[in-house]
Amino acid sequence: MIDINFGNLFSIELLHSYYKDKLCSDFSISASTDTLKVIDGHKMTVRQHGNQLMAGIYCNGNVSPLTPFASIEEGTRFTFFMKLNNSLFFNFTNLPSTAPGKIYYFTNRNNNVANSKSFLSSKIDIYKNTNTYIPGDLAATTPGVIYRAIGSSDPAHKFALTDTNHWMKVDSNQYSSEKDALQWLPSLSTYQFAAPQSSAVVSVLGYNIATATYTLPVLSNTMTFTAPASSFKLDLSILQPGKYSLTINGKQQWIYINDELNGIGAFAVIDIFNEATPASCMLLDGTGHLINPSPKYSINFLNRATIWKYIIASKKSGTINDKANVYKFANPASIITSLTPIPLSNGPLDFKLTLNNHDYTPIACADPQRLVSISKGADTYACSEIFLNF
Structure with missing residues (x-):
């Protein structure tokens, strides 16, 4: 007789500094179609409870460390969609309202660990006096303290983070920002040029696991038009759903490909990967057992x-x-x-x-x-x- 136990694989918490208790319950989180198949095939259960998403898995035995009944393979991805339920969210959140087709992208590949938490957002950039900042922009110190701009600065008008007329100290947590924003594109779309072009040179880079950067060539194509064209059909159907760097005629942008987003009005996509590196992507230990305590990921929003x-x-x-x-x-x-x-x-x-x-x-x-x-x-x-x- 096989003894079956239940263990925690990972969890995701949503936080917001607008709320007195910091708990953000403004979203519904659902799994993608492919992820539902992974969940079913690995004898898992995934449930949302208030501001948290909990992912559990059935395990053999009840002796710690627990071993999943169906092992989680290297490279397994769990994709979730966040749907916003609060119409006032952008009024009290330090983010601009979403433009058509824009989504936020959160992933444990960001390896963003701060203040004893593993954040799924991109790291806030270190302050540079050569950058331009406007009210609401965020900057970090080398020790990881976050500051909010409350006055403009630029290379000709430099104000250190200690200048309280231009900067407000926040804390040592990490926060979602426009660094997490991507342009969602369907796998087949029409690309509009700013001015008519005689050709289109398309280059797409994907995630390189070896370097943890988006430097892996996954698509390269050059199209020559019979006459200067103001648009062309962009075919990215060979790409798997995910984040990519797209460059067309020298113009680069970050994109997310997933036709399942069509018409669902998602605010954000969450990708949780099981990979050996970086450490934030390890869902199991080196011997295939559950990690105790299990990885707990955070998405943190700053109040406006x-x-x-x-x-x-x-x-x-x-x-x-x-x-x-x-x-x-x-x-x-x-x-x-x-x-x-x-x-x-x-x-x-x-x-x-x-x-x-x-x-x-x-x-x-x-x-x-x-x-x-x-x-x-x-x-x-x-x-x-x-x-x-x-």
Whole structure:
């Protein structure tokens, strides 16, 4: 008689700094058709519970370390689609709204380990004073501390991360960013040139396991047109679903190929690989046993920071102060704005309004229901208006 036990293969948690408990339950996660076959063939079960996706597998025996009943082969991939269920998500998240065809791509191939967590997003780039930053951009220090730009900087106007007028310290976690954004393309599509071309030189690079980079040639083709063309049929049907680097006539872009995305409105794709390297891709130990504790992957979203504009109904001049002495306001006025952006949160901040020599606390905080724009100097910010009935 075979003794059957159940073990954890991996899990994925969704986090968001907007929420007081950091737990993000704004998405439904489903497996791709190919992944459902892998799950069934390996006697696995995959379930979403709130902000987490749990992947378990049946094992032989009940003695640790556990051995999967059906071994997970090297190179096995689990693909999941994230569908966004919260219409206000982009209002309180430090990401731009998705453009047509754009998706976010998260994978353990990023090998992004920080603050004792394994993040599926790309690593935030180290700050360089030769780069241009606008409000909302993220940069990292060498020790891995993340900063958010709250003012513009460029090579001609350099501001170090210690400049609190231009940068706000976040923490030592990693966050999703536009580095994770890809253009989804169907396997057959029409490619539009910026100007008519006499030919199309197409090059596609895939993931090179040996170097953990996208440098493996997987497609190369040159098409010559009888007359300059403004578009052509791009055939990528020989490619397996996945992320690629596509270059056409010298113009490079990151793409994701998977016809299953057609019409499902996915916000993001998650790819979990079982590979020997990097370490973040190891789902089993070197002897085929489950890892204890099992790999736990994180996708972390940063809350949006906005200028807070308090509008006093009586139009009388008042002052607003932060009892924690973190955020400052342009006092006194009947319309009071914060001097710097303030991160949105569903947890309250302790602000005090002083009006007609009376103190009112607590007062309402910004919510993500409605955002407007406001200009401060050369920068344009998202602005949260809060009406106070005083």
